[in-house]
Amino acid sequence: MPAPEQVHRAAGVALVRVTAAERITPRMLRVTFGGLGPDALPGHWPDQQVKLCFPRPGQAEPRLPAADPDGDVLRWYQAFLAIPEDERPWMRGFTVRARRPARGEIDVDFVLHGDDDPAARTVGCRLLRRAGNRHAEVRAGAATGLLALFPAERDRTVRDLAVHALAATQDERAVPLLVALAEDPDPGIRQAVAESLAHVAPDLPNEPEVAALIRLTTDPEPEVRNWAAFALGFQLPVDTPAVRAALWARTTDDHPEARGEGIRGLAVRHDPRAVPLLADLLEWSEGDPLSLRAAAVLGAPALLPRLRALDPRTPGLDEALAACDPVARRHLDDRAWALLEDVQRRLPEATAALSAERFEPGLDLTVTTADGPLHWSVGPLLARADGSLARAVELVLTDIATE
Template sequence: MDDTGAAPALVGRVVVAARAAEGSGDRGGYEDLLRQAGGDGAGALAGGLGLLGSADAVERAVGCDLLGAASDRDEEVRAEAATALVGLAEGEADVPVLRALAAALGRTDDRRAVPVLVALAGHADAGVRERVAVALPGAATGDPDGPGVRALVTLTRDPDPEVRNWATFALGFQSEADGPAIRAALWERTGDEYPDAREEGIRGLARRRDPRAVPLLLELLADPEGAHVLTFHAAQVLAAPELLPVLEDYDPDGTGVAEALAACDPVRRERLHADAWELLCALDGLRPDFEAALSASRPEPGLALTLGSDPGSAQYDVGALLRRAGGDPARAARLVVADHPDSPGVRALIGLTRSPDPGVRDWATHQLAGEFQADTPAIRAAFWERTRDEYPDAREEGIRGLARRRDPRALPLLLELLADPARVHARVFGSAEIMALPELLPALRRYDPGIPRYAGAASAVASCDPVQRERLHADAWELLRALDGLRPDLAAALFTPRASWGPVLGLGAFDEPPGRSDPVLGPFAATYLVVELLTRAGGDLGRAAALVAAEHPPVGGTGNP
């Protein structure tokens, strides 16, 4: 045995505890020591690596467990741990070691683990297959047709009930993947004779807002012994008014009950949406540089408030945030501001907006106004200075920059631009569109959108007209429902970024979407401005949904589950 590492004595104790657990079947002491060792990520990594080459299967299994514990506690060691575990898998045949190896791979969050886990999903030992079902969500991508998801679908039909249970939980609750094959697998489990696997199938369908889940979820909620907390979460996602009567029988102070009640009550749901919009407006007034946006995602309940569009940007559950603030949207906005101290401005570019060269001032102000989404008091001050610039192009960019940040000082200046047809072009209409103020309507209606130069007038009028704007938002939700009915695998979501007046339809959020680097529209595989999409479809919601579905052919099948 090689006790290499920061704490060789502790590694030795872990091995002794593993041998004792093998004989008694009581792993409590062993698990406690593993957690203790994992606290020293680098030391546990070194100790685990030293054990993987042992001729003793118990030591190799402990080595895998140490690498898993280290990966749990220290992200820095995960890549090296995954490399070692993948290497061990090539020649390992001992069943207990393979169980430990599969479990550890799932904790590395490393895509290289997927082929190993997929291969182990076909192992003869049910314990290995169960560890694979538990591990795959930590390694697989969200691709509905990816090998990891396909392996989980297969494991939901495993002859062993606990393998089916864990695989259905992983597929239905831990994964956001959706598609006909996934829903078919979840639906099969709703008829499973094993109660735990059946419940996971029901909850998985509910998270995808599949209407077939409503009577099944009612049955789980009506259980005299009470429902599982994950059932309340599923009810919150499904948000079906039919669930209200049975939910009202539960103590609202119970975990997840209040959230499920609020989601299933149409009146409270509308109030949440109104408060969320008030929160967004208040936050935008306090810290416009946050680039805050609201979004709703099909596999998750409620609304999310996101700051910025980069992967890993801060995100808040709007309902939870409002509860922190005692239901006061303005106070919720102040809480968010307190959570995030001032971020630095784009100082070099601001300096260039004050260059003695008018062309440089124009270019720098244009960059700040349109290309960059940053917004701070210093940036607004630079725009305001340029609104008095003697160089017309730089002045116009200053007005546009303020308008894109919905600064009320831009209103009279934008009206001035709109009063001169010779100075009106697409970017002016775009600024009016983002400001979305009824005061701009008379000036905008002077322009014929049938003339190519003035084509942007139509969408600007639609944004500034409160009636048209409300209709568009209602149509956007109907479009989302229609698209979800046609193609749930597209993982469609609606959100409204600050730099866009209207809702945006996003498809398939990924950490690193291929070809997507848009700082405004965010981390989606594809995005559509809803107003433009409805215009293409002649205002027909069903046709708009069909257009989107046709532009993104399904992988491995078509149609509804």
């Protein structure tokens, strides 16, 4: 939603954003909306009713008429009704629970489920998704409410939104449900599962969610295969013969995006079969960000000709070139080690270490002080320092001092 300075009004209408959410009861969520000007909602308070307009799928914000020049509410509402139904926001009336004019905020209480109106449940799922994305403290409660929707929910739109909202909660309790929904006859639901499952999987994924994604990589719907291969290849830190076999099968997929995900997934697992395939993909995609990241992880010198043929301004290209060039990589490794030694010398009471993530490019510097660990990616850190090792050390010390 827009920032407060972007709020516009039309006869008492304002665009707002969710700023907080609090679980009041198992079936009640209190949502705080911010971005209101001091005169946005004139009238008598408390217990004032407001109409909330919620965006349709695909809309970043609700489509609303322009402000009426005379502030005529009825004329504005007629313009609102003239919006095509499939683009017109859902409008529902709510009683304001609290109002804080000085902060430009109001609180509204929402029932999470049990409403006979699918549109109301749709709104609830949208709110829970936004709340989960922005407020970690409400995720467990939101997941509880969303899980209660199944298996009774039959509305396709609500089911789809509920799956994506569960992803925003990052709650492992959703794994069994999403694994079961991977077999849903609706391809849209299966795609939602493929898009969401990695977000609720534990740090060390278990067999059920991995097996479900492997099955979805063979789905008859191309976009389901595409998202499942992306989740399996890039989002889950798991490497087994079954995972590699599933990714290898996608390298001959008729759907170009699914094929690309299979190639990139093998590349980040340092599978040598990916080298010629990734070289072709770099040429075909003109160096898309995910392919360049895969090249940086793989670090194969055979990719250098294709990388050097790309536009030198391509984002991510420098990192891929440095990773695939043995001389440049050795130089960066030496600088990373020198950085580690200098930081340790300047902070003898701290512990400094270098590490590399298996599925990530480059080296990471970790400095652990009495306040806990801090992390830096060595390549971007040196870039911030304009290549100066001394400047990079000072940046680390400044970050630690201001943390």
